[in-house]
Each structure stands twice: as C-alpha cells, then as structure tokens.
Amino acid sequence: MAGNSFGVLFRVTTFGESHGPAVGCIVDGCPAGLSLGEEAIDRELRRRRPGGGGPQSARREEDKAELLSGVFEGKTLGTPIAIMARNQDQRSDDYEELRDIYRPGHADWTWEAKYGIRDHRGGGRSSGRETLGRVAGGAVAKTLLAGFGIRIQGWTAAAAGVAAPLPGEAGFDLDAAEQNPLRMPHREIAEQALAKVEALRAQGDSAGGIVACSVHGLPPGLGEPVFGKLDALLAAAMLSIGAAKGVEFGAGFAAAAAAGSQQNDRTLRWSAGSGGDALPLPPGTPALRYETNRAGGMLGGIATGMPLAFRVAFKPTPSIAQSQQCADRRGLVREFAVPGRHDGCVCPRAVPVVEAMTALVLADLLLLHRSSRITSPEGYPFRI
C-alpha cells in the first residue's frame, strides 16, 4: 500500500531504479490456465523501447524480459508472475553531476524532501524506466483480456500543438499509427508534427502532446461503484504515468460547456446477441446501444458496452538542452542544462504505457466483476 502496487485482484507491483541492478514487476492474481510466454511480453517491451529516427531518446535499451515464476509448460499457474529485466547501462559516473542538483520539472527535489535520500542516477525510481514493469505486467493483462474479446488501442492524438483527426473523422488511420515515430493516426499530419518536434529539439527544447485510447469489447456492467468506477480507476492509472497532467473521458472538458440535451447520448435499441462486442447478458435484460458516445463508454462509472474513449495530456519532456535556473542541495540557485540526449516528445513512448495501465485496470475490474451477483445454474443452488 506504499504506492508501488496497483489493483486489487489482478495486482501488479513494480520494482527497480533506473540504474540499479534490474527493473521489473510481480503480477499477482492472474488466473491459472492462461497461455503465456516471454514473447507476449517482449512484444510490448519492444513497442516501449526508444526508436530509431524518431523523437525518442537515443539511449539503447535492449530489454529482454525474463519470466522468473508463475508459468509452467506455457500456462499460467495462478501463482505470482515475476518478470525482470537487467539494467545494462549502469555507468554511474555519467550522473555524478546530478547528485547535487534538482532538475526543473523533475521529481529530484520532491523525492528528496520525502525520503531524505535518492538515487540520482537517471532519475532513480522516478525515471521513465520504471514503466518497463508496467508494460510487462500490462502484457499479461492484455493476454487475459484478449481471451474475453477485449481490445485496447492507443495513439498520439496531438503533438507539439498539431492534432491528428479524431476517430470517425476523415483520414483517421490507426494502422498508420504504429508506422510513424510519433504514433499518430495520419501519415502526413504525423510528418508535420514531427517537423515541429524536431524544430523544438534543435532549439534545445521539447514538446507536449495528447495520447488517446479506445477499448472495444467491454461487457456492459464492468466497473465498480462508487469509488471503483471505470473512469476513477483509469484516471488514477493515467495520472500515475510521469508527465501526465490531465485526463478526460468521452466529451471530457467540452462537456463542461455543453447543454444537457447535447451531452446525453440518444438511446437506440440493440437486439440481444447481435453485437459482437458484448458478452451475453442475463435473460430479460435488453442490450442498449447509443447513437453517439459522448459518455465515453460508461455511465455512473460502469461500462455501457459502447467503446471506452479517453484522452491523456502529457507535458513536454522536462529534460531540455537549454540552460535553466534550478537549485542545488546547498540551496544555491544556478543555471543548468540537462546533459545527454532526450525524448523530444514523450507521447509515442507513452502510448504502450497508457495501454498497459488500461489493461491493468480492466483485468482487475473483470475479476472483481465476477463477484457482483449470484449466478444460479440449474442443478445447484449457486455457482462458485
């Protein structure tokens, strides 16, 4: 409960500092009998890795997941799944300069105010490298969700002030997203945005952006009221990602300026069983469908069966090559330019982290949902 675990039944605990021996996670609560191998984890870790010509950091991270436990003969055992990746680039000397300085926009000083001690090398635990454990755990969650027909897809919706088309708008192309370095769902717009990001980087600066995410196949009814709402848990998951500064669901902040008659989604009837997305519902319950999805796929924090839709705002990478005024441990203020080569925009690398955190929320809610009502198959009073 000290902040390094996430989830109740499907629970991930991450560990590791950027330049310590290793990073990774334990996934506790994954049901037994799920087919799982290291390749499913490596696939997601590859998506998280800094790219080639794109705006990401040039640091090499050849992360290879090692499954330490919880899988036997290709299937999950129901026991904790421990996953580890060694940190390869541990030359501490490169970071000696950071020992006594509090970089602007980073957690250096707040971390020290909290603990009285910090590992200054590469941000220590507050480094983006911590997300490796999240992505590895999220890969397990995604595998579980896939078996239930639930699919999660994230992309960069805006970068450096350049916005991609919205889903349903002309030119929106999710296939394109995984093929350009910014992960934007439109080839030309991605190129324009990349040009702006690179121009900022040439000036020793960096760019912010927005990551969007949608989820298809959620069964109506998923989500726990009143503090365990879908949006509440997703909001916590998103804001737990470094550099995230906001989140909105469905119409989001635009809803604040709308009238009720505009925001309420018009209900259409949906004949039971006709929708491939939803699970079979209890007999007698009509399955509903809505003309629009301003609700973002949930009402009262519980899934309607429409796609989940939300957006996360990311601030620009705080590490910039420009000289900035910051303080050191003696309380002196001085100019400092963060050394090294940094991500020009965090969004493309944030996409798999947003997906992973979404998967962790949904896997947990899926298991919690099993306890929401009594089921009574014939021949036995209740079912376990």
Next chain:
Amino acid sequence: MAGNSFGVLFRVTTFGESHGPAVGCIVDGCPAGLSLGEEAIDRELRRRRPGGGGPQSARREEDKAELLSGVFEGKTLGTPIAIMARNQDQRSDDYEELRDIYRPGHADWTWEAKYGIRDHRGGGRSSGRETLGRVAGGAVAKTLLAGFGIRIQGWTAAAAGVAAPLPGEAGFDLDAAEQNPLRMPHREIAEQALAKVEALRAQGDSAGGIVACSVHGLPPGLGEPVFGKLDALLAAAMLSIGAAKGVEFGAGFAAAAAAGSQQNDRTLRWSAGSGGDALPLPPGTPALRYETNRAGGMLGGIATGMPLAFRVAFKPTPSIAQSQQCADRRGLVREFAVPGRHDGCVCPRAVPVVEAMTALVLADLLLLHRSSRITSPEGYPFRI
C-alpha cells in the same frame, strides 16, 4: 474493496441508497485525540444542501448528522467514526414510473447490467445523495488537516460556458464564491452565468461547468510514488464524483501544446523556515520555491510545497425536462421527460464534494507519509 471504500490508512466507507432508510459513512483510521463534534460535520453538510434561489434542485434535505461512534467527550477515540443521516423523503410512489425506464445520461441501465437489480427510486445508490457520506467523512478529514495547517478551497470556475477569473487575475474573489448560488469567485460574472443557466432551465435543459480547487499548506514530500501519486489519487477521487468527465493539474491540457522551456517552473531559492506554509524540513535540505506553478504544486506526484491546483470538468445534469429518446426494460425505445425539478448546474453542489474528496486523499497521504523514513531523535535509536 468492492468499491465503496476510499483510502488506506484514513479510510471512508459510504453506505446508503437515495430512498432507503439512511445514508452515511464510517471513517476508519482517524487518529485519536482530535477535537470533533457534530457541528463540524453539519457545517459541511449545510454547504452541500440544495440552496434557495439558485440553480439547485428544490428537494428539501434537512440533513442532520448523527455521530454513532468514535467520539468520546468531544475527542476522537481512534476507533471507527460512524455517521448517519436518515432519508426523510421516501415516498416511493413518485418513482414508480422510473422502475422500468433507463434514463439517458444516468446509470440506470449500466447498474442493472452489472447487478441484475437496482433500486430505481431517485437513482438508488447512484444518486447524488450518496455524496452525503463523502462530505461527512471529508469534514472529519478537513478537521484533521486543519491541525496541520492545510486548507482546501474549491469554487466554480466556469458554468454554462461562462468562465470566472483565474486565481491571480483581476477580480478573482474567493470570498464572493460562497455568497452567490453558483459559487463563482466574481459577483458580476456569477450573475451572467446564472442567467445562462436559468435560460437553459427555462428550455427544459441544463448546463455543465468546471470546479477548481486549491490547497495551501501542504508539506513538501507528501504523496506516494509511483501509483499513489498525489495527482493519481486526486484524479481517482475526482472522477469518482458523478457527472465528472475530466481533471487537469496545474497547466493541464494546455501543457500538451506547450514547449518544455515554457512548462518547467523556474526555481527560486526559499530560505528554510521563512515560508509559513511548509513544515520543518530535515536539516540540510533547502526549501525551494518556484516563480510559477504550472506543475500545480507537485513533481513526480509529490508535493513541492507550492499550492495544489487542479480543475474538474462536470457534464450538465442529465435529468432534463425536455423529452428524450430512451429505452425501457423490455428493450423498447420511447420518449421520456424526467419528472420533477432538477439542478440546473451541478457545480455549486459539487464544490463541497470536490473539497471533501480532496480532504480524504490528503488525510490518507498525510498518515502514509509518516512511514516514509526513519526518524532518529537523540537518546533513542529510532522513533515510533
């Protein structure tokens, strides 16, 4: 863990349906020795109550908190504090029409999809009345925080598309906020916004808005990394409030379009002890202050000592007098106008709920923070 509890060490569990016998909460984990009486709770409950001429619902709720346990001779015992308010207006017949219909924008259908059963009267547990337990629990948390010098203040930053000045801008007047029915920090702008809300209500419609909140006096270091970050927990708290559709911290969504050199706050030196806001820091740690507060008072999810600043987007009240297309339990679609008189804009009543949830997050983090490091007073190895 089924969603009705919030917090780890300072933990509130709310109970009650809108038209059941009672609503309320249990606060578990409040430290012993705190002065607490029913009047501290009643004060907050009064702020939550529907007002007179304003845009709130005309339903009478004369809520009187009853303290059932946990307080003895005016002081907390360290035991669970149970607080209850009877529901007075339980005429179920008024709601018979709602038994078979799923109101648009409400959780009627999703609740039934989850549980297979719902209390249809007034929204049952998904009613805004559930927030009474939150506000009562938040009143206890506020009392605890006040002893540490931590002050929480919320207000309506925008309603029906009309925005109030930001803190620091000309005309921003928090004293005004508690004196107009919309709780906006500017008398004239509040009147303009109220006129637009009333115009919408005259058309059988409703308005959305934005609630802002700031917190002064947080000690640097508060907040748990990496999943228990200040912003992560506050985001969960805010999105757990009905009708909330988004949250942003500091510069928020604007940060997504900014450059790194604009977003990073410039560090100023702050001589230790000079700031009334912060707690004494460990010897040798300089206390920092920033020229701006685009970070919203936190870095890496840990408090910097600058004021917390965040904003929550609320959708318009979904209950509107206009006829809307919605579905009933047989799966038929029909026109339906929600009967009764409803809030024209949820923001003014959301303000005390936003404050209460903020208080619950901070009280919990304050207690969690006590375990973050070893303290060693002289004469004894460690301190408990």
Next chain:
Amino acid sequence: MAGNSFGVLFRVTTFGESHGPAVGCIVDGCPAGLSLGEEAIDRELRRRRPGGGGPQSARREEDKAELLSGVFEGKTLGTPIAIMARNQDQRSDDYEELRDIYRPGHADWTWEAKYGIRDHRGGGRSSGRETLGRVAGGAVAKTLLAGFGIRIQGWTAAAAGVAAPLPGEAGFDLDAAEQNPLRMPHREIAEQALAKVEALRAQGDSAGGIVACSVHGLPPGLGEPVFGKLDALLAAAMLSIGAAKGVEFGAGFAAAAAAGSQQNDRTLRWSAGSGGDALPLPPGTPALRYETNRAGGMLGGIATGMPLAFRVAFKPTPSIAQSQQCADRRGLVREFAVPGRHDGCVCPRAVPVVEAMTALVLADLLLLHRSSRITSPEGYPFRI
C-alpha cells in the same frame, strides 16, 4: 486498514463503543440478488444475547437489527449493507469508577497506551459488545454460504476443565448443544460443567473453555495460497475474538507429538458426483476422500472437501468479583473487585461469534476463489 475491517471482497467493517450511541457494521461486497431480511440477522443476534439461568451476564440487551441500506424489496442490491443496533443501557455513572483504573486481564491500559484516550464505560470498543457487528455481518455471510450448501456449526467442547465428547464419539449430540446454557453437545456433561462454572462464580471466580467448530459442504479448492490459506485466515479471525488464546486445526497440537505415518490421512477414492458436499469439479479431476480427517479439512491451506474442523481456546472471563491487585492512572497499585455481574464462562456466547467469523472468512474466500482460473464455456472464449 486500521484494523476495523475484515475481508477483501466480502468485507465487514464494525463500529461502535459499548456505551456510545450505537454498534453495528457495514458489509461491503455481498453479491446482488441474495434474499435477505432483518429476521435472518435477528436470529443470529438472539443466539449471541446473554441467556437466562446460564453462566452469562445478566445485562439486558434487547438488540434489534436495523437494516439501513443495501437491501431492496427483500433482495441484496450489491451495495453496502449497513446494520445498526442502538445501545440502550448507557448510564455512564455506573462506570465512573472505571475511568481511572486498569482492570487486570482487560485492555484498559494497553488501549490507553496506544491512543492516549479511551472510553472507559464498559470497556468501550474493546467490549464484547463490539461482536454484535460481527454477528450481524456473519449472518449475511451465512445466508450467502447457505445458498452454496455450506453449513457452519460451533459448540462448546470444554468448559471449566470438563470436556464434551468429540464428534464421532459416543454421546456427541449437536442438537443438545443449543438447548443447554453452556452449548455443550451432551446433556449430562453440560450439567457437570455448569456446576463447576457456577461453583467458581460463587467464589467470585470464572472459567475458561474451548469452542469447536466444523464446516460441511466446502468445495475442494477453496482457500488462497500462500498467505491467504484457509487456516491462516481462520486463525486471524479466531484470535481477533476477545479472550481467545489459541487455535488448532484437525489434530492440532497433538500432531506435534505424532509420527508422519500417523498424521497423514489415508486416501480413499471418491467417485465424482457421489458426494453431496462438493461442487462439480473440472472434468478429469478425481474427487478424493480420506479415511480420517487429521488434516482438519485442508492441505496446504486449501480445502480438501472433507469437513473443516478446528478448536479455539478461551481464557476465563477476566472480570471477576474477587479483589485483584491492579494499577490506576496515577501509577498506584491497589486492590479492586470488578463490580457488576459477569459471564461465568465466555464460551456459550463465543459460539455464535466463532461461527460468524468463520462465515466471514469463507464468504470472502468463496468470492476470491472465482478468480482462480479461467473458465471456458462453449460458444465464448472465456466467461466473466
């Protein structure tokens, strides 16, 4: 997490001091759709109430459970079930003498060492009256378990050094247990034990005893490894009851002196489906049965399908009429005889508490168990 909640998915939180306004509980996580009324709760509360001519305290407690939430038209809603009983006998003056004294064998001094404050009236929160909330919550759990065919039965196995026959031994008669004031499963032995308890009470003294409990109908596989084992959770549940000093499962302490060949239960085959107790097992899994049950119904903390069997040792009531040496708040030592009339032996009133705590453990494990593996009915990849 401050100690007043029990369980993860089926979670009870009790509240209340002995002489405060009320005692009770919230049950969070009970599945929706369960038939539940106040009479099911009152039935268990009656069993807990001090009896007539038996060794129990003469204090009148006419406890009437009031259901404040969570039930609608006779069925659980899946929302928190709040249950309250008013304290009727609040004459604080009777207890003024206890304000400054630490009774021997009671938690008066330790409570004050912890919190610096205590409600001295009747033991405050450390009073046996706190168990009312447990028994009420346990009644809900029992109702849930009954639907799964799980039956819990406790009795007094020994009192004042007089032991009743063991299950399977000649004369063991569970029907008799509810008909004598000590709740022992043998009429004559109960009378002998009662005579010894009354003889002790005549001397201003009290008696200890042992409560035994068995559970039939548990599905094989119930229980969470490695820290959530059936016996681990039951042990915590039992030792959380005031006056409990030990617990043993199956052969218990006798196993410590046995050889492995004596302790291991011999496996008999058990054709699938023939046992009315167990749930249908996955195809291909043989259902086992054992010749003996020295394991007490579990191996590795997971249910075998044989009856659960365990025993709890209770110390004598610490409140005795004899004068005892104890300390007061000024640190002075003096002689003190606890005033009033007290239980001669806690066992008969502990029986329903042991049963209630057992029910709470099993209801929680039943819900947790639903997440242990993936189930794949035909026609859909996985089942929620």
Next chain:
Amino acid sequence: MAGNSFGVLFRVTTFGESHGPAVGCIVDGCPAGLSLGEEAIDRELRRRRPGGGGPQSARREEDKAELLSGVFEGKTLGTPIAIMARNQDQRSDDYEELRDIYRPGHADWTWEAKYGIRDHRGGGRSSGRETLGRVAGGAVAKTLLAGFGIRIQGWTAAAAGVAAPLPGEAGFDLDAAEQNPLRMPHREIAEQALAKVEALRAQGDSAGGIVACSVHGLPPGLGEPVFGKLDALLAAAMLSIGAAKGVEFGAGFAAAAAAGSQQNDRTLRWSAGSGGDALPLPPGTPALRYETNRAGGMLGGIATGMPLAFRVAFKPTPSIAQSQQCADRRGLVREFAVPGRHDGCVCPRAVPVVEAMTALVLADLLLLHRSSRITSPEGYPFRI
C-alpha cells in the same frame, strides 16, 4: 490480494516455484534511510538452509540473495526492495513420477482442485522453498526492528514428543539452541530428541514438534484493534507456514482449563523510564509491569510491554519413505513411497521462518502504530 502478499504498510510479496527459474520477494514500504546490505539477508538465509548431520533434508541449496532494487550506497531508498535467489537444482526428470500422483499430507490434490494445473516438481509453489522469500523479507524487517530495540528469538520447544525446558525453567539455554541441529535450548534434551527423530527416520517415518518464539522490546500500545490485533496477525502469519497446525499465546490452551483468578496477571507498578525495553510513553501515563506473563505480552491484542510469547505446533513432515495409500490423477488408489531424502522434523528449519513472519507482522504494526494518535510538538500544531 490473491494471497501472495502480507502486510499493509510494510508489505512483502513472495514469488517463485520450487523448480522454476527463481524464488524471492519484493518488500514494499520499508522506510528510507535504513542501513541494509546483502549480508544481513544472507545471514538469515543461511539459518534457513538445510544443515549437515541434523534431521534436515540433504538437498543442497547454496542460496545467495541478490538485491535487485531499493538500496543505494548501503541505505534503503524507500522504494521496493526486490530480492531474488536462483533455483539451482532444476532436474525436472527426477520429479516425473510426481506428475500424476497426489502425495498424502501434501497440497498436490488441493492445489490442482483449485487451479486445474500445478507444477508438480518438488511441490511447486507449495514447496518449503517458497519460505526463502519470507526469510529474505523478514531479514529486512528484523533490521528495521533492531533499530527500535526489538529482538525476536525462536527455538524448538519440542520434537518427537520430547520437550525442552520452558523459559525461566532450569536448564533453559537459548545459546545452546543455535548450536544443535534441532535448535532446542538444552544440549542433552536436544540429543535425546534427535535420537528419537533419527529412529523414526530409520523406520521411514518423521516427527512433529513445537516452535516457540519470544519478542523483547515491544513498545506498549503496539497492535491494531479489533481485527488487526497482535495475536490475530501473528496467528495468520504462523498458520500460513506449511505444516503448522496450531498456535497459542501466553498460557494458550492451558488457559481454557484455568480459573480467572489464575489467568489474570497481577499488576506491579513500573516506574517510567526504568525499563530498558519500552519506549518513552506519553507524559502522565504510568508504565505497568506484571508479576507473570500468562497473557503472553498482550491484552486486547495490544502489547503490554511484557515479552511476546507464543508457540506453534508443526505436524510431522508428510514426505516419508514408508509406502502410503494415495490417489493418482485417474482417481486410482495405489501404494506410493515418496522418493528422496527428507527432513526428519521440520522444526529447526521452521525456526527462522517463524522469526521472519513475526518480524513482518511487527514491522507492519510499527508503521501502522505511527498513525494511531496526533502528536503535538511545541511550535507547530501537529506533527507529520
């Protein structure tokens, strides 16, 4: 919450199967600033390792702890401490025979009934090897407790029916305990007991025993009412150890046959500050001391300041060389002798596990205790 984590604030999660790649743990919530190195962990792991000529298994386990995270320049960072040990002896072929058989007294069948799958090699996750993670985590907890002056000591109190002297009895010698293979606190009695264990082993049989544990230096007030009592948490901790069948505190089961006047400990006055064991108490609170310790160091589940004293019953090792009747996966019953060489008595190896689990309980309660009351140093309203 799926059973592989223990503790709230000081929380350990163990992972690993006996013959998978590795076993270990994550400790989350250890305060920052504690001096910790691999040698402190290795010391405890060595105590857990199978011995030379004693009754333990001949399997070689040269466990070397690797600290993967959470420690920087010899001090804890306040971040998760991940500890791993590779499994060296993974020849799966040796275990092929166990794939289809359910060994008597082991969790083979119950594990499979739960999960539908198990790692049959060496017991998989239900192997005693899982305790390596507990002992490693317990070593961190012991280091923390040592700084507070809290010392934990376990020993074998009985083996094969031969009992060692009790603390305070003639011949009781804790120094001797670590020098004989059974860890009994009396050299000659240890030799007698060892002879009986070896005689049983010569017959292909095994022996049970009792492990006792005492804790000195606990501050009065430690322990959380009402479900988080010292004894409740310790009971859960003890019964979570494989082969444990019972636990008793202080007078334990003997209290069940005693009279109240015998069980209540007589209070002696204790002048504040005179006892080296206890922490400074709040002004005005007298520190108490008792003539005897039948309560086992706690009243109402809260520490009195007297030593904690409890005993754990262990059943004989279920793996015996004698042929036993057991079932296989096809449901056939056959004779089976567990191959290999096994512990003759689990007690000596259980001692460090009992100590580790005790340390985990106490470290968690120590951190929880910090939130029990408000503290008010001069010059500032409250203290964080």
